[in-house]
Amino acid sequence: MANITLENLNKSFGKSNVLNDINLEIEDGSFTILLGPSGCGKSTLLRILAGLEEESSGRILMDTDDITEKEPKDRNIAMVFQNYALYPHMTVYQNIEYGLKIKKVTKEERKSIIDNVLQMVELKEHAQKRPKQLSGGQRQRVALARAIVKRPGAFFMDEPLSNLDAKLRNHMRQELIELHQQLKTTFLYVTHDQIEAMSMGSYIIILNQGKVMQQGTPKDIYTNPQNLFVAQFIGSPPVNIMEMGEYKIGIRPEKISMTTEVVNDSFDYCLEGELLSTEQLGGETIYRVQTDYGKLNVKTPSEWEAINGTIKLHFAKRNLFFFNTDGDRVPPQYHLLEDLEMKQEVMMGS
Numbered sequence: 001m002a003n004i005t006l007e008n009l010n011k012s013f014g015k016s017n018v019l020n021d022i023n024l025e026i027e028d029g030s031f032t033i034l035l036g037p038s039g040c041g042k043s044t045l046l047r048i049l050a051g052l053e054e055e056s057s058g059r060i061l062m063d064t065d066d067i068t069e070k071e072p073k074d075r076n077i078a079m080v081f082q083n084y085a086l087y088p089h090m091t092v093y094q095n096i097e098y099g100l101k102i103k104k105v106t107k108e109e110r111k112s113i114i115d116n117v118l119q120m121v122e123l124k125e126h127a128q129k130r131p132k133q134l135s136g137g138q139r140q141r142v143a144l145a146r147a148i149v150k151r152p153g154a155f156f157m158d159e160p161l162s163n164l165d166a167k168l169r170n171h172m173r174q175e176l177i178e179l180h181q182q183l184k185t186t187f188l189y190v191t192h193d194q195i196e197a198m199s200m201g202s203y204i205i206i207l208n209q210g211k212v213m214q215q216g217t218p219k220d221i222y223t224n225p226q227n228l229f230v231a232q233f234i235g236s237p238p239v240n241i242m243e244m245g246e247y248k249i250g251i252r253p254e255k256i257s258m259t260t261e262v263v264n265d266s267f268d269y270c271l272e273g274e275l276l277s278t279e280q281l282g283g284e285t286i287y288r289v290q291t292d293y294g295k296l297n298v299k300t301p302s303e304w305e306a307i308n309g310t311i312k313l314h315f316a317k318r319n320l321f322f323f324n325t326d327g328d329r330v331p332p333q334y335h336l337l338e339d340l341e342m343k344q345e346v347m348m349g350s
């Protein structure tokens with residue numbers, strides 16, 4: 001297919017600017033996620049790319065081909081929506097067959113294509129059922145099958161899993177990852193769910209208030225956030241923020257090591273605190289600790305022993321993020337943490 005490029009894309013509804021000067025490149029064959037809070041403009045961006053909404057200004061290219069003015073049907077993409085959009089009076093088979101009939105594919109060919117895709121989405125035994133006889137996950141798979149048989153150059157998906165319960169959503173996430181690996185076609189996937197984004201995406205674009213806040217691989221986004229918004233949007237529990245002077249210092253809950261009494265000299269800094277609460281999540285434990293720099297969350301692999309006494313929190317220089325008052329990432333300001341440095345005499349245990 002092709003790389004999709006967005007150049008200086010803007011969209012306003014009346015006086016409100018919903019997308020502000022968006023420049024992006026969506027790589028051919030990638031599983032790209034548009035992630036952001038409700039109302040940030042994700043769906044509008046996807047709809048403009050699909051040709052379902054008109055941009056106020058800017059261009060969309062497929063490689064070097066300008067498709068800005070093209071009709072949706074001429075853009076070689078397939079949309080999958082949250083509400084499935086299946087025909088209720090048709091069977092699963094007929095729902096998938098419909099688009100192929102319009103394309104004048106012969107009956108035998110249709111049968112072979114549909115048998116194949118039903119196998120792929122594991123719905124073979126449900127072919128003669130109507131949508132209302134299926135579960136939410138099965139309906140979503142029919143919608144996917146219908147998109148797959150179009151053999152589009154890219155799949156655009158708008159929160160396709162948000163109507164499913166948590167367990168089914170987890171399952172469908174894995175299925176989508178496998179489907180992408182089989183099809184090797186571009187997936188452009190809209191969600192507000194950071195877990196979906198991190199677990200499925202090969203590339204994540206984070207939007208806020210119609211602007212791109214950061215883009216990169218899940219690892220880039222998580223380990224090297226460029227601003228406070230991105231740092232706080234990704235991660236559960238969210239990044240801890242310590243306010244020091246004009247700066248905000250971020251550290252992820254799993255990058256803090258907690259001990260009682262003992263000082264761990266393999267870290268650069270030590271901070272004392274008082275345990276406020278303990279949350280056992282099965283595979284991991286989350287502690288909330290009151291310190292002089294606010295309440296901090298600490299995430300550790302499961303620890304079933306109750307903890308009492310003075311809490312010591314340890315962390316390393318390399319895991320800190322520094323932000324200025326505008327929320328932009330700035331170079332490290334280690335002098336702010338001088339008071340927390342591990343002192344030689346403490347390290348010696350005296």
Ligand SMILES: Nc1ncnc2c1ncn2[C@@H]1O[C@H](COP(=O)(O)OP(=O)(O)OP(=O)(O)O)[C@@H](O)[C@H]1O
Pocket residue numbers: 013018036037038039040041042043044045192
């Ligand atoms: N047709 C429209 N007319 C006027 N305003 C609109 C229209 N469509 C969207 N908007 C506004 O544009 C903004 C972005 O909407 P959009 O649906 O793109 O956000 P989103 O990030 O997809 O949110 P959500 O996750 O809640 O679906 C919102 O403030 C919304 O109210």
